[in-house]
Amino acid sequence: MEPTVNADYGYLRQVVFGVSQNVLDASRDYLFDTRLAKLLRNQGMARLDELVRKLRIEKNPALEREVAEAMTINETSFFRDLRPFELLRQELLPRLIAARRARRTLRLWSAACATGQEAYSLAMMLLENFPSLAGWNLVIEGTDICREVVQRAQTGRYHRIEINRGLPARYVVRYFDRQGEDWIVRPELRRLCHFRQANLCGPVLPFNRSTDAFDVIFLRNVMLYFDLPTRRALMAGIHRLLAPDSILFLGSSEQPVDMAPWTPVLAGGTCHYRPRQAG
Ligand SMILES: C[S@@+](CC[C@H](N)C(=O)[O-])C[C@H]1O[C@@H](n2cnc3c(N)ncnc32)[C@H](O)[C@@H]1O
Secondary structure, three states, X not given: OOOOOHHHHHHHHHHHHHHHOOOOOHHHOHHHHHHOHHHHHHOXXXXXXXXXXXXHHHOOHHHHHHHHHHOOOOOOOOOOOOHHHHHHHHHHHHHHHHHOOOOOEEEEEEEOOOOOHHHHHHHHHHHHHOHHHOOOEEEEEEEEOOHHHHHXXXXXXXXXXXXXXXXXXXHHHHHEEEEOOEEEEOHHHHOOEEEXXXXXXXXXXXXXXXXXOEEEEEXXXXXXXXXXXXXXXXXXXXXXXXXXXXXXXXXXXXXXOOXXXXXXXXXXXXXXXEEOOOO
């Protein structure tokens, strides 16, 4: 493929930012060539500048979305950075469960769930360690901007290599069925997890405070792709969706932009955040 001129890469970066608010570094422009190869083939195009020309002329939101989705980084694994899961299991969930005894409902959100391993890990942790939750309304929402990964999460089908990254053997045996080189999540796990496509940086978040407040939110390894104003707006939205005694986990190298609305809690070798109430 012939090299694309700098101006074209700049335009592609703008398109990505416009759709997903992901800030791509110019030093990694070469990624456009590999990541957009499939989209070019589907469009019957041989070169990136043909795609850029089409984008410039048509301003086609569906095509822009495809570009932005193709540029997302969907790296994830089961029980990624085990510490938040361990802390939830040992300390935080027993307390939350006691506090929610009357309502018998727990709502968890894997925001930017990629292919779903984080949501299914939370589901396995609940089923495995808290038999007292039988009969409760347990809801684990998984959302991601990238349609392809959301579809993969919905199928709950993982290759042996993905299963071997972080999933204890006893969980594989208990919660997955084998099909050749793949493993499929069993219905008891799938039943708890609901996946859908949603942009964390759209005008509104995909949930509504009055009906959908969460007890636990995992917002991990996604804020690093956003600029400061986007992070600030997202954290304000997340704050509104958390019940007063609920818990937020960010990625191990991420922090809220403004600390004032949050109480950071260091425990279990990790940091989680509790929403402070205004006033
Ligand atoms: C590195 S993965 C993190 C997956 C998982 N949270 C974890 O920590 O293992 C980042 C995910 O964020 C998603 N993402 C990026 N921008 C987004 C946006 N504006 N709205 C929703 N999801 C977004 C990407 O599609 C990608 O799947």
